[in-house]
Amino acid sequence: MLCFETICVENRQLKNLSYHEARLNKTRQELWGCMDDWDLAGLLQIPDHVDDSMHKCRLAYDKEIDNIQWEPYSRRTIRKIRRVYDDEIDYQYKYDNRDALNALFAQRGDADEILIIKKGLVTDSNYCNVAFFDGSDWLTPATPLLPGTQRALLLDQGIIRLAEIRESDIAKFQNIRLFNAMVDWAHAASLDVSLIA
Template sequence: MNLPCIETICLRNRQLQHLAYHEQRLHRTRAALGWGTDHWPLAQLLKVPEALGPGTYKCRLTYAQEVENVEWESYAPRPIRSLRLVYDDALKYPYKYLDRAALRHLFDQRGTCDDVLIVQKGCLTDTSYCNLALFDGTRWCTPATPLLPGTQRQYLLDQGVLSEDTIRVEDLRQFQQIRLFNAMLPWEEGPTLSTEQVVG
């Protein structure tokens, strides 16, 4: 059974952000899942509604072999002040599936924390919605083992802002800060926590 996938694209002041990165991932996903190899130019597919003014909006493109839906909604980030470590070696989320039931199950284990930090085979991966990076006082490192390599993550790697490294749970206290980011949360605006705010 084909599971639909999504691309979540940030619209900021009526400009779609990092379209080339979203296009690359969409085409990789469609090819890998057998949904076709024809080129979908997102700049032509996604027409920004006239009703959307300045500000930040989320564009969600749902697709499989064809485009199934395009939605636009106003976006405001939710505050993240604490993370709980949760462990799941079986979870696989290599493509940005619409079905997030497995991730929601882990999110529901956050207790009094705002989100979860998912650990697989002893290594840090992602939170329920974000890639992450950790600061050791000199450089920002992002886990080499993300559940889903995000478009913002790839952009930051290409720009030299981040470097990749395998980060095990026991390495966590070697870092001072942890920052969360995704397509909707640019690097400069991502929640930044002390590693002391990671519990579990």
């Protein structure tokens, strides 16, 4: 079973590389017993066709690198979010197989994105970690399906903080924000919680 990292490339620079490296090396150790740490800066050579615009580097791996893809990236527009429910879903590693997530995303109806509820707790959207604004602080669920690299950076910077967020808490917040490795905090979609169906 392959895992992967999605790394943002902007102005031909790999962003947040130390966070991707930490997650990748932790995954390799925990899933396959690999004790060697990969140095992504040394392993990833940006090809000539990648210009200064935003690109996505997708590195698929297990014990070894399976493949590396480089492609242009454009951000999605998110206007409405639908809650979906799965008490059994497990995505603690960034698995290449996203069948369970894709099945949940297929339940979105007329919404652009989903918010996954597991055993009454808020987790993530399909591709993003989330944070909620309570009027003074941005809080991110302490129960994500996958602790993202952008989430780790924002926690380290004190921009967001951890909280247990139940589905019943959503209405108490003002806004939800969706972010990931490709969508930094400044460009993250921010919606009124009334737009979560």
